[in-house]
Amino acid sequence: MARPRKFDEERAVDAALEAFWTAGYEATSTQDLCDATGLGRSSIYNTFKSKHDLFRRALLRYMERKNGNIDAVLESAMPAREKIRALLGVIVEEEQLHAEDRRGCLVVNTCIELGSRDPEVAGVLERDYRRRFEALKAAIEAGQRDGDIDRAKDAGALAHFVIAAIGGMRVSARAGVGRQALEGIMRTTIDAL
Amino acid sequence: MARPRKFDEERAVDAALEAFWTAGYEATSTQDLCDATGLGRSSIYNTFKSKHDLFRRALLRYMERKNGNIDAVLESAMPAREKIRALLGVIVEEEQLHAEDRRGCLVVNTCIELGSRDPEVAGVLERDYRRRFEALKAAIEAGQRDGDIDRAKDAGALAHFVIAAIGGMRVSARAGVGRQALEGIMRTTIDAL
DNA sequence: TTGATTTTGTACTGAGCAATCCAAAACGCC
DNA sequence: GGCGTTTTGGATTGCTCAGTACAAAATCAA
Numbered sequence: 001m002a003r004p005r006k007f008d009e010e011r012a013v014d015a016a017l018e019a020f021w022t023a024g025y026e027a028t029s030t031q032d033l034c035d036a037t038g039l040g041r042s043s044i045y046n047t048f049k050s051k052h053d054l055f056r057r058a059l060l061r062y063m064e065r066k067n068g069n070i071d072a073v074l075e076s077a078m079p080a081r082e083k084i085r086a087l088l089g090v091i092v093e094e095e096q097l098h099a100e101d102r103r104g105c106l107v108v109n110t111c112i113e114l115g116s117r118d119p120e121v122a123g124v125l126e127r128d129y130r131r132r133f134e135a136l137k138a139a140i141e142a143g144q145r146d147g148d149i150d151r152a153k154d155a156g157a158l159a160h161f162v163i164a165a166i167g168g169m170r171v172s173a174r175a176g177v178g179r180q181a182l183e184g185i186m187r188t189t190i191d192a193l
Numbered sequence: 194m195a196r197p198r199k200f201d202e203e204r205a206v207d208a209a210l211e212a213f214w215t216a217g218y219e220a221t222s223t224q225d226l227c228d229a230t231g232l233g234r235s236s237i238y239n240t241f242k243s244k245h246d247l248f249r250r251a252l253l254r255y256m257e258r259k260n261g262n263i264d265a266v267l268e269s270a271m272p273a274r275e276k277i278r279a280l281l282g283v284i285v286e287e288e289q290l291h292a293e294d295r296r297g298c299l300v301v302n303t304c305i306e307l308g309s310r311d312p313e314v315a316g317v318l319e320r321d322y323r324r325r326f327e328a329l330k331a332a333i334e335a336g337q338r339d340g341d342i343d344r345a346k347d348a349g350a351l352a353h354f355v356i357a358a359i360g361g362m363r364v365s366a367r368a369g370v371g372r373q374a375l376e377g378i379m380r381t382t383i384d385a386l
Numbered sequence: 387t388t389g390a391t392t393t394t395g396t397a398c399t400g401a402g403c404a405a406t407c408c409a410a411a412a413c414g415c416c
Numbered sequence: 417g418g419c420g421t422t423t424t425g426g427a428t429t430g431c432t433c434a435g436t437a438c439a440a441a442a443t444c445a446a
Contacts, residue, residue: 002390002391002392002393002442002443002444004392004393004442004443004444005392005393005394006393006394006442023310024219024306026217026219026220027219027310029432029433029434030433030434030435031432031433031434039394040393040394040395040396041394041395041396041434041435041436042393042394042395042396042436042437043393043394043395045434045435045436046392046393046394050434050435051434051435099309102309103309104305104309107368108305108364109305111364111365111367111368112297112301112302112305112306112363112364112367113217113305113306115367115368115369116292116295116296116297116367117216117220122369125367125368125369126368126369128368129365129368129369129370153381154377156374156377157374157377157378157380157381158381160365160370160374160375160377160378160381161377161378161381161382163361163365164358164361164362164364164365164378165357165358165361166361167360167361167363167364167365168356168357168358168359168360168361168362168364169357169361170305170360170364171301171304171305171357171360171361171363171364172304172322172353172356172357172360174304174305174308174309174318175300175304175308175318175319175321175322176308176315176318176319176322177322177353181349181350181353182353184347184349184350184353184354185350185353185354185357187350188346188350188351188353188354188385189354189385191385192381192382192384192385194413194414194415194420194421194422195412195413195414195420195421195422195423196411196412196413196414196421196422196423196424197412197413197414197422197423198422198423198424199412199423199424222402222403222404223403223404223405224402224403224404232424233423233424233425233426234404234405234406234424234425234426235406235407235423235424235425235426236423236424236425238404238405238406239422239423239424243404243405244404244405
C-alpha cells in the first residue's frame with residue numbers, strides 16, 4: 001500500500017544509543033543522531049516523537065542489554081560472592097579502556113545528568129534500579145542459604161550497598177582513579193558482604 | 194584612574210556556582226549566568242575569559258568550600274569511624290532535600306558530565322580527588338593507631354573505598370533510592386572499615 | 387498504469403547559543 | 417571641569433539547536 005522503510009527501527013535505536021552513551025543526552029544533537037543512525041531528520045522524526053523519546057527508547061534498550069548480562073551472571077552456577085566479584089570486575093575492565101571508549105555506564109551517567117531534572121526519565125531509572133535490586137537481593141539471599149554470605153546481614157541492605165559500590169567505582173574512575181585502586185575498592189566491597 | 198567595578202568578583206563566582214550546581218555545565222547558558230550573578234554579559238566576559246573559565250573558577254571554589262567542611266570533620270576529636278559516619282551522614286541529608294534543592298555534589302556531577310571529555314576539568318578533578326584521598330587516608334591511619342580501625346587493612350584502599358561509597362550513594366539517590374536504603378548503605382560501608 | 391499511502395531528502399523555521407563590538411557612562415586624578 | 421581609563425548595557429555576530437514543511441520518490445493494490 002505504501003512506501004516501505006529503508007531502515008530497521010531497532011538498529012536505529014542501537015545507533016542512537018551509541019551516540020547518547022558517548023556524549024550524554026544534552027551534548028548529543030539531532031544532527032549527531034542523524035550521523036550515527038545514517039537516517040535523515042524526517043525519518044527520525046517520522047519514527048520517534050522527539051529527541052527525548054528516542055533517548056528514552058535508547059535508554060530502555062541499554063537497560064535491557066545490561067540487565068541481561070547481569071542476570072546471566074547472577075543466574076550462573078558460581079557462589080554468590082563470585083557472582084558479585086564478576087559484576088564488579090566488569091566495571092574495572094570497562095573503566096580502564098582508552099579514553100575514546102571510556103564512556104562508563106549510561107544508567108549511571110543518566111542518573112546524574114537527568115535523574116533530578118527529568119521526571120519521565122527518573123521513573124525509568126527508578127524502575128530499572130528496582131529490577132537490579134531485586135535480582136541482586138535474590139542472589140544474595142541464595143548465597144546466604146548456601147552459607148557463602150553472612151546470614152546475619154540484611155540481604156536488601158547488601159544489595160543496595162553493592163549497587164552503590166558499582167556507581168561509586170564509575171564516579172571514581174571518571175575522577176582519574178586507576179586500575180589498582182578500583183581493584184582495591186572491589187576487594188573491600190566483597191569483604192564487606 | 195578608571196571606572197571601578199560595581200560588583201565583587203568572588204560573589205559573582207559564588208552566584209555562578211549556584212547556577213552550575215543546579216543545572217550542570219552544558220545546561221547552564223550564559224544568560225542563566227547573567228541572571229544568577231546579576232551582571233551583564235560584558236561584565237562577565239570582561240572578568241572571565243569564557244563560560245568554561247568561569248565554570249573552572251566556580252568548581253574550584255566549590256571544592257575549596259567542600260574540602261574545608263571535610264577537613265573540619267576529619268580534624269575533629271571524634272574517633273575515625275565517627276568521622277566517616279559524619280561524612281556519610283551529610284550525603285544522606287543532602288540527597289533527601291526536596292527536589293528543587295536536591296542537586297547533589299558538583300564534583301560528582303562534573304566527574305560524570307565532563308570527566309572523560311574535558312581534559313582541563315579532568316585535571317582539576319584528579320587533583321581534588323587526590324587531596325580528599327590523602328586527608329581521608331591520614332584520618333584512617335590515625336584511626337588504626339587508635340585501634341578504632343582494623344590495622345590489618347590497607348588505609349589507602351579503605352580511603353578509596355569510602356570515597357567510592359560517597360559517590361555511589363549520590364548516584365543511587367538520583368536513581369530514586371530513599372533515606373532508609375541510603376542509611377543502610379552507610380552502615381554497611383562503616384562496618385567494612 | 388493509476389492512485390492511495392508512506393517514507394525520504396532538503397530546505398527551512400524560530401529560537402537560543404557563546405561570544406564580540408562599540409559607544410556611553412562612571413569613576414580617580416589633575 | 418576635563419582627561420585617561422575601565423566598566424557597562426545593549427545590539428549584534430555567526431552558529432547551532434530541536435523540530436517542521438513540503439514535494440519528490442517509492443511502494444503495492446487494483
